[in-house]
Each structure stands twice: as C-alpha cells, then as structure tokens.
Amino acid sequence: MFERIHELDFVVENFEPNSISLAGFYMGYAMGSIPRYKMPQTDLEQMSELHALLDMNPTDKRAAVTELKPSQFDTPQEKCNDMINNHELWNDKLRDLPIYVSTDQYILDGHTRCMAAQILNDTLPIRVIPLPGYIALAMMNLYNRLMIAKGRQEPINQA
Numbered sequence: 179m180f181e182r183i184h185e186l187d188f189v190v191e192n193f194e195p196n197s198i199s200l201a202g203f204y205m206g207y208a209m210g211s212i213p214r215y216k217m218p219q220t221d222l223e224q225m226s227e228l229h230a231l232l233d234m235n236p237t238d239k240r241a242a243v244t245e246l247k248p249s250q251f252d253t254p255q256e257k258c259n260d261m262i263n264n265h266e267l268w269n270d271k272l273r274d275l276p277i278y279v280s281t282d283q284y285i286l287d288g289h290t291r292c293m294a295a296q297i298l299n300d301t302l303p304i305r306v307i308p309l310p311g312y313i314a315l316a317m318m319n320l321y322n323r324l325m326i327a328k329g330r331q332e333p334i335n336q337a
Contacts, residue, residue: 204312204316209249209311209312210247210248210250210251211250211251212249213250213251214250214252214253216250216319217249217250217287217289217315218315218319218321219322220318220322220325222275224325224331225278225287227321228318232317236307236308237305237306238303239304239306240301240303241302241304242295243277243292243295243296243301243302243304245283246277246279246283246285246292246304247283247284248285248289249284249285249286249315250285250289253289253290257290258290258297261294262297262298268298268300272291273291274303275288275291275303276302276303276304276305277291277292277303277304278305278314278318279304279306280306280307280309280314280315281306281310281314282310282311284311284314284315286318288302
C-alpha cells in the first residue's frame with residue numbers, strides 16, 4: 179500500500195512517505211491528545227480518492243458512537259452546540275455524514291459530530307479505515323497536504 183504513495187509526484191514537508199515517518203508526524207502526541215491543528219481536514223470527495231489510491235474499500239455501518247475513542251483533545255464545544263441546536267441541519271445532513279475510525283477504534287475525522295451524537299443519543303455512519311490510528315491519521319494528513327500543494331484545497335488555519 180505505501181509503495182503506491184511513491185507514485186505521486188510531490189514532496190510534503192520534511193518526510194518521505196513510509197510507515198515509520200508517517201507515524202512520526204504525530205511523535206510526542208499520545209492518541210487522544212493530538213491538537214486539532216494537526217488533524218487532517220479532508221473532505222468526503224478527497225477521502226474517496228484516497229481510498230482508491232490505497233486500494234481500500236471501506237464500509238459504513240450506522241452505530242452508536244459511545245465506544246469510540248477520540249484522537250484529538252480539543253473538540254470545539256461551541257461547534258458541537260451549534261450542531262445540537264440546529265435540528266434541521268442535524269437531521270437533514272450531519273447525522274448521515276460518516277465519521278472515520280481506525281481499526282483500533284480511534285476517531286480520525288468527525289470528532290464534533292461524534293460528540294453531538296453522544297449528547298443527542300443518536301447514531302452515525304461509521305467508516306472504518308483499515309489501518310491503526312497513527313498510520314491512518316498520518317496518511318490522511320499527507321493526502322490533505324497533497325491537495326493543498328496541488329491547489330485543490332485551501333489550508334485551514336486552526337491554531
């Protein structure tokens with residue numbers, strides 16, 4: 179799988195795309211304590227492209243989110259409150275967007291929706307990326323940076 183990444187013509191920051199350096203992007207951070215600004219910000223279309231690139235076929239399963247573990251520590255409470263208080267937005271859109279989870283049950287993307295679903299006692303579609311948390315996050319982050327480098331996405335300043 180990692181060999182496929184080498185087919186891409188790009189250099190992202192100061193690391194080569196391999197399993198050791200990918201996970202190294204999160205060195206010094208325990209899962210559950212990664213700052214939001216280090217989390218990947220990749221949209222659903224880009225995630226589908228990443229799945230194809232890595233020959234992954236993730237599946238969705240609607241379920242309660244109570245057993246999932248956060249990978250980031252600073253989920254924005256105000257954004258969660260907005261989701262909870264806007265019933266139309268929650269019911270018509272947000273509750274049907276998948277959250278991404280690693281094989282070791284860490285939330286990769288969708289922390290705020292997950293928090294809202296827990297408060298609302300609702301379920302969400304869960305899409306499992308068949309990689310452990312650190313590697314999955316690093317792959318998603320690398321792909322996100324590629325999209326920024328290629329001009330397909332604007333950088334998101336979250337710090």
